Amino acid sequence: MLRTLDIRDMLIIDRLSLTFQPGLNVLTGETGAGKSILLDSLGFVLGWRGRAELVRAGADKGEVIAVFDLPPGHAARAVLEDAGIEAEDELILRRVNFSDGRKTAWVNDRRVSGEVLRGLSDTLVELHGQHDDRGLLNPRGHRQMLDAFAGLDLSACRRAWAALGAARRALAAAEAALAAVRAEEDFLRHAVAELDKLDPQPGEEATLDTRRRDMQGAERIRDDIARAHRALSAEGAENLMVDALRWLEAASDRAGGRLEAPLSSLSRALIELGEAQDGVAACLADLDFDPRELEAIEERLFAIRALARKHSVLPDELGSFAGDLRARLAALDGGTRQIGKLHVAVTEAEAAWQAEAAALSAARRAAAGRLDAAMAAELAPLKMERAVFRTELSEAEPGPEGTDAVAFTVATNPGAPSGPLNRIASGGELSRFLLALKVCLTGDDPGLTLIFDEIDRGVGGATADAVGRRLKALAEGGQVLVVTHSPQVAALGGHHWRVEKRVAAGMTTSTVTPLAAPERVEEIARMLAGDTITEAARQAARALLD
Structure with missing residues (x-):
């Protein structure tokens, strides 16, 4: 219950302190006296989004403090717990609006965000303004109203719809990927076959290039080495040295020992010559190659390099590139099986969502009957006992909240055709339909302060008296605040305030006086x-x- 409301420097309010009571509280005054400013100020401290400029002209800041009684078990206590604020029997909301547009809020002296205020607001106050019938006239909001009346939890259906959407997106992505792979299937199979046939190995291109260079170099030096080998062989130096050794040995006995040293040196030279011959022969053997081998090496080297250029990769990357292509082919070959699994997943997700949607539809049909009966009971004391209110369900586009479209229709007189509220009901009838509907949707929540802003417009006489009596009955055991221009409604209030606008010293201010x-x-x-x-x-x- 709202106990006090203190307003400082907000719009045309200088200083104002109000103490509200349980039951029916009425506020009256001339049009433009400032009644809407009170609601704007209350909405400001509750975090509602409203006017941007609220600070009174000439003031540095505006401030609103609202104090609520918070009985045990009140829904606001859960909001406080989530925000890390200790709940007490008294809840103090304070919010300051600075002239530069900054806003700061506190709850029980703890600084909080506007989001926390709005969370508390949902549990503390419900405002039914003079333009609420616009929402009543809009069928898009009727399903939400019916769901609120039924107390339906839509989270399971929303989760099922989200899961269905995810399954459908996964299927569509897989089908698109498969289609893209299929579009290049011929290329993939040809490229993989070509790579598999060549089977390039890491480092092979460098090895082949080195071997090719060696063979090309051998062609240039082999002739010189071969001539040297012939010069050192029996056809050249070796033959001459052997002849010299034979001739010297024959003359050695007659030389008196003077040829011993030359003979020894020549023998060693023949040994060294033999080693040189072996080395040169070995070198020739190494340089000896089959020209067909060089041709084969060049052919493979050029094939590897050509394939690397074709696929814009390095020669050493051809092997991993081939692996990537094989993986894409494997995805293509396994794509059909994967698509099948995803189709099953979509079917299962769709069945789960349809089950949730069907449960919601059944609950809505049952709630529609209860709402129609509740509205009939509410309309009778509002002098509309002959009016017929119907909640009609039809099929809508499937979505996260099921497949139902909900529309409220009325027939204001017996035998008259029913139709949408905006085509059937007059202004005064709309106000009473709105009041009845709000009473049905609000239910019996003693912890909620109900505020009605000119809900009685367009009605007078006995009908206004009936509206006032319904508001008074609604306020029993709770708290209702009504802004009204109807004397019949004002007379039924348990507590009465008059809102006045005064001009003093060239300044306009709004005051509220308890009567x-x-x-x-x-x-x-x-x-x-x-x-x-x-x-x-x-x-x-x-x-x-x-």
Whole structure:
């Protein structure tokens, strides 16, 4: 329950302190006196999004403090717990709006965000404004209203719809990927076959290039080495040295020992010559190659390099590139099986969502009957006992909240055709339909303060009295605040405030005054008679109050 509301420097309010009571609280006053400013200020401290400029002209900041009673078990306690704020029996909301646009809020002296305020607001206050019938006239909001009346939890259906969407997206992505792979299937199979046939190995290109260079170099030096080999062989130096050794040995006996040293050196030279011959022969053997081998090496080397250029990769990367192509082919070959699995997943997800949607539809049909009965009970005391309210369900585009479209239709007189509210109901009837619907949707929540802003517009006389009595009954055991221009409604209030606009020293301010019994007579008489209050108007006001 809202206990007090303190407002400082907000719009045309200088200083204002209000103490509200349980039951039906009514606020009256001339049009433009500032009643809407009170609601704007209350909405500001509750975190509602409203006017951007609220600070009174000339002030540095505006401030609103609202104090609520918080009984045990109140839903606001859970919001406080989630925000890490200890709940007490008294809840103090304070919010400051600086002239530069900055806003700061506190809950029980703990600084909080506007999101926390709005979370608390949902559990503390429900406002039904003078333009709420726009929402009532919009069929897009009717399903939400019915769901609220039924207390439906849509999370399971939303999760099932999200899962279905994910399954469908996965299937579509897999099908697109498969289609893309299929579009290049011929290329993949040809490229893989070509790579498999060549089977290039890492480092092979460098090895082949080195071998090719060696063979090409051998062709240039082999002739010189061969000539040297011939010069050292029996056809050249070796033959001459052997002849010299034979001739010297024959003359050695007659030389008196003078040829011993030359003979020894020549023998060693022949040994060294033999080693040189072996080395040169070995070199020739190494340089000896089959020209066909060089041709084969060049052919493979050129094939590897050509394939690397074709696929824009390095020669040493051909092997891994071939592996990538094989993986894409494997994806193509296994794509059909994967698509089949994804089709099954979509079917299962669709069945799960349809089950949730069907459960919601059944719950909505049952709730529609209960709402129609509840509306019939509410319309009777509002002088609309002959009106027929119907909640009609039809099939809508499938979505996260099921497959139902909901529309509220009415027939205001017996035998008259039913139709949409905006084509059937008059302005006064709309207000009463709205009041009845809000009563049905709100239910019995003693912890919720209900605020009605000119809900009685367009009605008068006995009908206005009926609206006032329904508001009074609704306020029993709870708290209802009503902004009204109807004397019949004002007379039924348990507590009455008059909102006035005053001009002093060139400054306009709005004040709110609690009214005692005599003052209530004057205010209701003013509402009945206008600027000139007659004794007859006072008598009528007393009659209404009685």
